[in-house]
Amino acid sequence: MDYYISVATFAALNVTLALGLNLISGFCGQVSLGHAAFYGLGAYAAALLSVAGLPFVGSLAAGVLVAGLAGALVGFAALRVREDFLAIVTMGVGFLFLGVVRKQSWLGAEMGISNIPSPLEKGGYAMLAIGVAIVMLAISLHVRRSWMGRAFSAVAQDEDAARSLGINVPGFKIAAFFIGTAAAGLAGGIYAHMTQLIVPDAFNFVQSITILAMVVIGGIGSSFGVVAGAILLTLIPEMFRFINDYKLLVYGGLLLLVMRFSPEGLAGIGRSLARRWGLR
């Protein structure tokens, strides 16, 4: 039972991470290859504060804030560089984060942070993570329907045209990064308290690519698709233990298949099935 609860918790955390990245890359069109860094920032900030004695909720909130503000800062970088260059910048942010936490002794260096107080039972974390994932889904769906979503897609489709229509492109980019990375920070805080031990490698480049794969395989821009992608990519390595060592290979293969046969991901497959059934 415990095992299923922890798989459900990880699935929910991944949903939150993937929805956050989808808001940045899917809605607003800004590539990010460093999403795990914000997951890590939230985890480290919350863990340090909890170890220092701050209550659980306060530590989580601090994690959200630290990750969100760092994300807004990267949003500023997105004002200067676009597309492939932004991909490199965000990748650099990921490596910078790892480089710093690996070397700083007050951040635990390679050993990470252990003995993080854990105020909840396993089931409690699962409920919390699932609750957060549902709220994040609600936020995603709302943003899509709101004027912010409209402005995001204008920025994603043609930044210069959006600018000449009076749309505050910098403001919307920073907002997208803030919301998406703050969500990652919250996921990080929950993760840190649940596992009571965090190490730098949990937030490395592979993790960033895994989150990106969830978004792309689910269907970039589609909230429900991304939820499905995140759950699927959490379950696959669990169901087939033997592929764990070849996780990246499987993700890479899946990415290629999606790009070749259904660029809109699972969401695209869902839509075409719905259309077919609708016709019958």
Next chain:
Amino acid sequence: MSAMLAAQDLSISFGGIHAVREVSLAVQPGELLGLIGPNGAGKTTLLRLLTGVLRPDRGRVIFEGQDVTRLPLHRRAQLGFVHTHQIVRPFREMTLAENVMTAAEPQLGRRPWSAIMRVDANPARRRALELLHRLGILDAADKPAHSVPLGYLKRLQVARALALSPRLLLLDEPLAGLNYSEATRLADQIVELNKEGLTILLVEHNLGEITRVASRLVVLHNGATLAEGQPTEVMSRMAVRNAYLGVDADAAPAAALADA
């Protein structure tokens, strides 16, 4: 009468080439000013300076008494100084109506945090449909922009710009790529907008149409103003004809040599 838009001694050079040299230009409220010039005259560069894509090396841009030289693009649009792109740039995945709606609530485009609070799109949609009707492309309102022909996209650009309720509209070659009847029709619609009180700066290659519709004409050549005045009169001047024919025997190249 003070000008609505005034460019004062604008200059910019790219690696020693003076693309625009001390150009001054005034758009008076209510007029339909035409800006023409042969290829390479500096029209596009001048436009980019006016709209804020480029910053001038020297000179100022004044819009309704306010110095906007250093103001970013989207801030100028919010002030009521709106331009369309020479190459059509619709949001390709959106329908035509959605394209116009994006511009129909400018105050939401300014502040992300109020944009996230607003969902209601009905007023914007009504306004978008009105503008599409006005430009005669209502029949394609719910088609995605990537699926309609260029004639529609050219008019969509105008509709989208009008959604911002501009006081000055800068149209960059709105007729380019249209066939004869489409061009005449869009030009007539532009005149109609102008008659309703909208000030327009029109940049065009279609000399026939621009001479027909503009109330005043400015000719640019080699980065400097060559002529200015009543359209048919300007077009009949020898210097303008030579510039277009590429006969560079007079004033312009001499000035360029003196500069070097």
